[in-house]
Amino acid sequence: MLCYQRLDALEEKVFSEAVRQVRQIHATHNGMTLSDDDVLDISVNYDGSWLTRGHSSHIGIGCVVDVLTGICLDAHVMCNYCHVCQTTGNKLLQEKPLEYAAWLVKHMDICDKNFAGSSGMMEVEAARVLWGRSVSRHNLRYTVMLSDGDTKTFQELSKIKPYGDQVTIEKEECINHVSKRLGTALRNLVTDCRKKGITLGGRGYGQLTLNTIRKLTIYYNRAIRGGKTVADMKRAVMASLRHGYSTDDKPQHDLCPHGAASWCFYQAALAQNKPPGPHAKLVHTPLNFKKLNPPLKPVYQRLTEDQLLQRCVSGKTQNSNECLHSSVWVRCPKDKFACKNRVRFAVVTGAREFNFGPAAALNTAKFYGFTTGCNMKRLNKARECKRVLGSIRFKKDQLNKRRDTVRAAKLKRQEELIRLEGGAAYAAGQF
Template sequence: SSPQVQDSKRHDINVRIQLAGHLTGIRHVGFQKICAALNLPPPLEEGRHNKRDKELLQVVQKFANESMSTAMQEAVDVAKSTDITVSGDGTWQTRDFSSKHGAADLLSTCDSPKVVDIETCSKTCNVCAGAKSLLQLGTPEARAKYDQTIINHNCGKNFDEPSGNMEASSILKMFRRSEKKYGVRYVKYIGDGDSKTFSVLKTEIPYKGIQIQKIEDINHFGKRLKRALEVIKRKCGKEKLSDGKTIGGKGRLTDQMITRFQIYFCEAIRKNKNDLDKLYKSAQAMYWHKFSTNSDHHHQFCDEAWCGYLQAKKNNTRYNHTPHGLPRAVMNKIKPAFDSICSKQSLMRVLNGSTQNANEAFHALIWTMSPKHKAASDVTFNIACYLAVVVFSDGYYSLGKKYLKK
């Protein structure tokens, strides 16, 4: 009773089930269970479903390319230039460097960031893996079928390097094709400081005569202070400081206090990212406010809006530093971390900084459609990536409006 899709022999309900299986991440197996529980006829047989998946991949890839082209035009219109800023990041199916699938993406930096390019990487091909089992039969017929399968199939494996190289390799590839694909150049790149991607971009130089400018990710830069303090605390261990006590413990450098320093630092960057002098002053205030005691005040960097001492001084009231500061022995020990990370030279890297929050949100969407705990073929992984592009940039409604008319 379900109507046929326009220009197709497929019925609307089958198209919707296939699409829903990928959008929810349950795929064919999940819908088999749902149909069984509801006492409904089963969906398409698995072999036919897999064949339809290959057709689906071509369709959603086309829609994703259309979406990215529109997003790029928006970015050019906002920038009023073909030299634009993008944020880039990579994502992997598993955390270690043996992940079979991964992707890297570039997003615009408009008020509503959208995906402008994506590159997927797969280290395996299900067809190749299945065909190899034919060789174990050892017959001429099996060998002939193997050769025919390998020759005729479109191999899904497109990456041979270590999985950790997927991000840098993919982003370089996207930079190199930007002029031919869109007629634009990515002259500013927002990325995390720990990634080797920017080093590759500096070495390979995708645009002749153009030095790409790195814009530090605020969140990743803020974590540097946290990591530096954690290293100091770990190295000190149970060592007695100048006051005869360890660095950690109540009223000293606890894990909670380290997290607070990170939060304060990130907040200082966000509020002052366009003014180096104000940023430096706010970063220094974190340290010297905690360094101050009742007999030795150091609030020259503090802001009256939040500093209790300056507020008390203005109101001519008393202020007790003891519950708000840290012991001098602790502060002296952690000073090198602040001197290094909160220096003007270091803070220059995060001036006019931004975040990769949009990239991370996009990655989260990919993995709802291709859950990390489930094995995925190159086809299903690519479908998830391209569906995520359309949904992230244009919404679910646009996907249904486009696909169900085909």
């Protein structure tokens, strides 16, 4: 209870420290002088997360992370359930309805419930709160929002205009989430066509198999990451599609990169004055043009729209926010019930460690008046070293290549099992 009683003060201290550091870094980076009263416009990464897996969580959080520094600036916890209201309140309402109104007035100050909508709208509502208090609390305006597009957050902020009509909030896309859209769209396309009696994902050469979809998604991801302009991205995406359509009789490699170092075997052979090899062996994503072009064309047109690709030019991701979420939920496991205050405490302490490292736990202990010994300091130092070494190891190219190889092998084994069993035995709504 001691932790919860001073939670508001701890939250204000943690995020004020973060904002102070972010303002200093932005001032240095942009070569300007900022006073405490000046309002600073910044780009932020916003994402939500939920305590319970699925779509029925009673508690959700929304977190704002500065794009330039990767520091968490603010967070808000949404809750549509109060255990005291459901137990004491309901019992009092049934047995002593006249006393319930007076009890409710006193309880409102400590009630956990601060939202009456669905769990899916918690991310949107948290954004309304965070954007609404950014100027009053931190003298910041979140004018550029990097998000995943999973919810209606951007549409809602554009509608309410938290900074007035003169300030427009712009949106940037997380390239990791955008690249996944192609795989989702192609799998849905195969499913929808199967319902109509049309087979796109058969076993023959040129079919839209799961392995082909996976490779096309990887190529789409590389095109988004590697493109510096919208035109570069669009050309690279369409090149991967037309490369798959190509045959010995009708090569379609005009959009593929030229030169001996090209990933396209056809263009590489032409640059070296050598005859190109057979398409049947060297095209790793063979696609039947006559059969697949009509259904694939609208999918690729939608995912190469200028408006979408323009929001991907910056090449940014939401990895920092996803990392923050893991720091929060390790303190408040998703498989156990938790009240709103416990989640708030996990968010604040998790954000503090995310911003300033494991040593921040010492400051939290001092804030509550706890004494810290040498063992706690040694443990925090060891955790910091482990985190740094893990980050270095994760970045090694050898590990990345092995991860891709293992993933491809697992998918190939799964496809083989499905084929031997005579087709998929489980698929949502397919039987």
